[in-house]
């Protein structure tokens with residue numbers, strides 16, 4: 413329900429920021445005491461894929477600030493090591509593990525290393541993802557395959573790798589960062605939408621499979637967020653890029669949504685809160701939604717050309 417989401421977002425925003433808590437960026441050099449006010453996740457182990465950038469990076473710094481031991485997963489090792497050092501300098505605990513989520517063996521090893529280091533794994537957050545915008549009519553099949561291998565298969569690999577330890581414990585949280593694009597197809601993101609629809613289906617089915625197991629599975633569904641993914645997808649080729657004038661929300665909003673999902677055990681949290689209502693209305697009137705999206709796309713394109 414939208415009101416519940418709003419309340420949840422407010423509650424976790426308070427918990428995540430805490431009195432005088434460090435900002436999400438630039439943690440290095442901040443006093444250890446700044447970690448303490450929001451230490452809700454003290455000593456819990458959280459594994460985050462896609463931690464080297466954007467939403468994953470913000471999640472890592474925020475969970476660390478709230479007392480969690482964080483395992484940082486992505487391909488760029490030096491970026492992860494810098495982030496781990498930043499978190500440690502602020503009094504947190506982090507390990508950097510270079511892994512390609514499309515590689516099942518690498519993901520399994522990353523999970524094994526996390527369990528060996530922290531002796532537990534409480535939360536998995538799947539944030540690794542790529543977006544290669546293109547019209548469906550002309551999308552190179554290999555682009556869709558690449559997106560599927562990271563966005564869908566990467567999520568599957570990580571979920572399958574953590575489930576044995578969570579099953580043994582009878583507890584745990586899995587949060588998959590899907591997208592509002594996983595509920596409604598729209599250009600120029602047809603291929604990306606398809607991968608996120610698939611993530612939604614996989615997540616919902618797993619949630620039912622795990623019913624009563626003590627393991628919670630949540631979806632976080634962001635709209636447009638200000639991260640390198642969006643900057644990089646707003647290129648020169650209009651047929652293949654997002655409109656530059658598209659308004660974007662800060663990554664911290666997604667972090668609050670993830671914390672709400674974990675703390676309150678919510679099945680789905682949309683960013684911004686209440687987007688679910690629009691989504692349901694749109695699903696009731698598909699033809700009207702098509703027309704609105706088509707006009708909106710043309711308007712954004714026109715605005716981009718003016719700027």
Ligand SMILES: NC(=O)c1ccc[n+]([C@@H]2O[C@H](COP(=O)([O-])OP(=O)(O)OC[C@H]3O[C@@H](n4cnc5c(N)ncnc54)[C@H](OP(=O)(O)O)[C@@H]3O)[C@@H](O)[C@H]2O)c1
Nearest residue numbers: 462464465466467486487488512513540541636637639641
């Ligand atoms: N930004 C938005 O508007 C938006 C909206 C809705 C949903 N989302 C979703 O939110 C998630 C995070 O996106 P973001 O905006 O934070 O993007 P981002 O800044 O581009 O970060 C993407 C992350 O994924 C990692 N990654 C990509 N391919 C990988 C691979 N094969 N193996 C391991 N890690 C890989 C990247 O690290 P390396 O390059 O170091 O591997 C990076 O850390 C994605 O799932 C995205 O689809 C984003």
